[in-house]
Amino acid sequence: MAETTKSMLVPADIEAKMSSSRSKKGGFLTLFFITGTLSGVVLSGFGWLANLIVYLVEEFNVESINATQISNVVHGCINLIPILGAIIADSFLGIFPVVAISSFISTLGMILLTLTAKLSSLRPPPCETGSSLCRTPSKLQSAVLCLSITMASAGLGGSRYTLATMGANQLDKPKDKETFFNWFFFTVFASSIISSTAVVYVEESISWALGYAICFAANFVALSVFLAGHRFYRRDEPRGSPFTGLLRVLVAAVRKRKVVLTSKHEDYYHEECGTNKVLPTAPKQSFRFLNRAAMKTEGDIASDGSIARPWKLCSLQQVEDLKTLIRLLPIWSTGIFLTTPIAIQSSITVIQALSMDRHLGSRFKIPAASIIVVVLVSSSIFVALFDRFLFPAWQKLTGRPLTPLQRIGIGHVINVLSMTISAAVESKRLKTVHDNNLEAHPGAIVPMQVWWLFPQLVVVGIGDALHFPGQAALYYQEFPASLRSTATAMVSLVVGIAFYVSTGLIDLIRNVTGWLPGNINSGRLDNLYWILVTAGALNFIYFLVCAKLYKCKTIEM
Known part of the structure; x- marks a missing residue:
């Protein structure tokens, strides 16, 4: 696996020339505004996104697998939009206007989404999930819902990864930039934890309208914090496409x-x-x-x-800039098939949780969408552990830092392990279904604790803490300086494409096999996971070949 000779994100001579043309603004002070903005944006965005499947199933009478597919499409859009935002920022407007406009659009989207939850005229009549008497939403109701999700998605997608580039641009030392990427993802994971627990609980247990109103408030505060720091930001003006x-x-x-x-x-x-x-x-x-x-x-x-x-x-x-991009494409493409299993698992796990015993004690019931918080907690903890303890310990033992490519490679291995655990757990769940003769009962709760899903999600979180910051650091390090915003958005592009690939893969398996019926208790989700294990192992071999052939920039401390 190729390695850099030193731990730095850009060559010293290039960085020095760039620094000389920059404003004296920037520095660590600006990170308070940027991370504050990021926290609000993620808290708002994932507050509705994490619970979208449940909202569609329970409030809009959408079938569970169809809701999963819709969620995958929305996730894909959210992760493709950053590329458009990055191109606009690098080429025309600059980062500051892109983040401000995106946050404003998402604020409007949250107002509209809150109205769909508040006004009964914007939703179909309620019914029991899976009932043949359920009414589908009207064209007007579908249009309003689609518009609100589109605007909220555009705002979240346009600002999230653009803030990553903006934060790194505020710092001069390459080591500080690398550390920033680790803590950028820590902020994303930590904010997502709050969204997936507190906000999701409010939505499901108190009121969908109140939960979405909280998301609106978080988005509005994020926009206000971002604008408040405008006097301190270092701005790299666009120089054309x-x-x-x-x-x-x-x-x-x-x-x-x-x-x-x-x-x-x-x-x-x-x-x-x-x-x-x-x-x-x-x-x-x-x-x-x-x-x-x-x-x-x-x-x-x-x-x-x-x-x-x-x-x-x-x-x-x-x-040479074009050659660099061409050489990076094979490594970048491995990220698509690295993230595809994670995209499938994130939505399928919610469906699994809906069919399992989610009670914590006699009164509290864990919201199905909150199960994904296990991944976020795991990622947050391990990002901090890696940055503060494990990476420094590795450097002391070996005399060299763990390179971005090595982190991505370890992430591949951990991803295959998580899918293996997922397949084994689903086999156990289906055995419990058969033992209790629940195959023909849609919506039946399997007498199996939801805790069984935790190990696979913890392992996924460990992998995310390695390969997502590793990819961001690699692209920021290797991309031409004029494509900095595009570099960090490449991580989002990988995730976006992966969600579309996952949607296509699930559709293919549904059409070819009988593994994914509307009632998952009569299906074979375990076979789907075994396919992902095989695909992940082959993708890891492909990554090793690409990494071996790629030579990173030779850079100094």
Whole structure:
């Protein structure tokens, strides 16, 4: 597995040049505003998102598996939107306006979602889950619900990972940036715990309208806190779309496909965007075809030394930036199949919990959606343990830090282990169903404690504490500086695609097999988990090959 030689997120010379052009603002003070904003955004977003399946089933009379699929689609959208927000931030508006606008949109969405819970005219008449007499929502009710979820999703997706880039940009020391990513995810996990327990409990046990009103209030406070810190933020202004420069490399390489490559340093254009930024080395031999884009030919250079034909000549830096992205794609793609089992498990586990004994004592009943809090608690605890104790201990023992690639690799292994445990637990649950002859009883509660689901969720949380911060650190470290917001959003893109893949996979299995009927007590969820174990093991082998072939930037402490 490839390693960096030192523990730093960007080369010292590049970081120094970037720092010299920045404002004196920024620093640790701004992190109070950023983490405060993040806490409110996540508290609001996951307050309705964590309980969406139950809300659809109990309030909108949607079948359980269909509600699961809808939830997967919404999760996918929320995790794809950050890429759009990142592109807009990097290319046009900057990070501050994107976060502010996104938070405002989600605030409006929460107002509308609260109204769907408050006004009975915006919901179908209640009925028992699984009853054939249940009425589906009208077109107007479906439209209002869809609009409210869309706006709330857009706000959550547009601000969450953009705040990660903004926070890292406030710091100068690479080690501080790496630590920030760990605590960024800790904040996300910790805020999600509150959403998945206190807010979900209010929604299910007191009032859906009150629970959603709390989410609205949290979103409004987050927006207020973010705007309050505007005087202290360090802002990196957008310089136009960096994707245009990458596209120019492809176009120029194709147009110069007949040009003979040389190894002479002076044959390549080293100046970028009219500045005097010079690369100290010749182009790398990987993807040599692209090197033609930086080769100087007659008529490419203007009299003042600038590029005369920008779609026929690019800087060597732009060429190497595109090569970096191409080399990262295989490693990034392994994250999709790493996250797909987690996406499936997060929704299926809620359905499993609905069919199990969730009583804690004689009076309190654990909300089904709150079962996912076990993952969040585990992730929060282990993020802190890794950052404060285990990672430093590893560095003392081996003399080198645990690299982002290594953290991701360990996350792969733990993910396969969690799916193995899930398959074994589901086999136990189905055996209990058969022993009590509950296969033909939709909605029947299996005499099996919900605690059986805890081990697999704890293991998933340990994996999340490794591979999600590891991916964020890797992309931030390796991506070109002009694509910083896009770099951190790549983690979200992985999750978003994984939710869509999980939706497609579940649909495929439903159509091909009889494992996933409307009544899971008569199905075979354990077979689904065994498929995920096999796919996860194959994906880990693929990751090892990609990581072995990839060489990270050589950087200094």
